[in-house]
Amino acid sequence: MTASGNVKVQNKKSKMGMKAKEHIYQTILGFFLLLIALAMVVPFLYVIVISFTDASVYESGKFMLWPEKWSTAAYELILSGSGFLNALKSTLIITFIGTPLSVAVNAGLAYMLSKPIPGKGFLNKYVMFTMLFSAGMVPNYMNIQSLGLIDNYFACILPSACGAWSVMVMRSFFQSLPIELEEAAEIDGCGKLRIFSIIVIPLSKAMLATMTLFSFVGYWNTYFNAVMYMTSTAKSPLQVYVQKIVLSSNISDVVDIQNMITNPVPQEVMRMAAVVVVVLPILIIYPFMQKYFKTGMMVGAVKG
Secondary structure, three states, rough: OOOOHHHHHHHHHHHHHHHHHHHHHHHHHHHHHHHHHOOOOHHHHHHHHHHHOOHHHOOOOOOOOOOOOOOHHHHHHHHHHHHHHHHHHHHHHHHHHHHHHHHHHHHHHHHHOOOOOOHHHHHHHHHHHHHOOOHHHHHHHHHHHHHHOOOOOOHHHHHHHHOOHHHHHHHHHHHHHHHHHHHHHHHHHOHHHHHHHHHHHHHOOHHHHHHHHHHHHOOOHHOHHHHHHHHOHHHHHHHHHHHHHHHHOOOHOOOOOOHHHHHOOOOHHHHHHHHHHHHHHHHHHHHHHHHHHHHHHHOOOOOO
């Protein structure tokens, strides 16, 4: 065999060895990723299984990932109580008012900061300052109190309506849009507001959908502001209601005691069902928004 033939054989063996090593590496990596995924999925699956487990089966104390006997008693108990309905109403009001308001405010401010306006440098630094420093709990409470928003839904809406991080991401996205489109619209006689509504917003669907998802999740998970500013139980959102169920030593203090008597359910099963009820809407909405998520985040993060 010639020298060139030997070199070809050696190169072929070397490539086969590299492919084998790459295959082994991918297999090991896939195995570890699978373990990580299971570590995240199994606990949540266990929560769902326990919430649907019959009381007699749960009291046996067996660990299971598939209930031997199904039961929806915990969900019936939660959904039939007035506490859950009041909490759901409060969460829906906060979420469906706060989400569009937050997206509109953040988008308007971000679009303004993406243009060469007077004082732009100062405004950018002012927005960044709020990201790094905050007034603190007591000044925030005094501010809400002076505005007369204690025990008002807007106490949970307005403090989260505008965020520096959202403004910075949206500003970067708006700066990446072709300026020629806006210049052509100005030549045709369009004002800034019309340009923003008929040109910029349609081009920003992916980014706006991503920010809408973030805002929706943030308002749906409202907890701290509700604890701080809501004084009446009837206006407490779902997160506060679930916290009471999870930490209460006697579920009958939170859920209608008559329902507890007629439909006895172990407290741990009640806690698991409450967690599932709160998380389920987000799990339903996220798949529909996922296609916009990657595009919106990556494009908005290209420029600084």
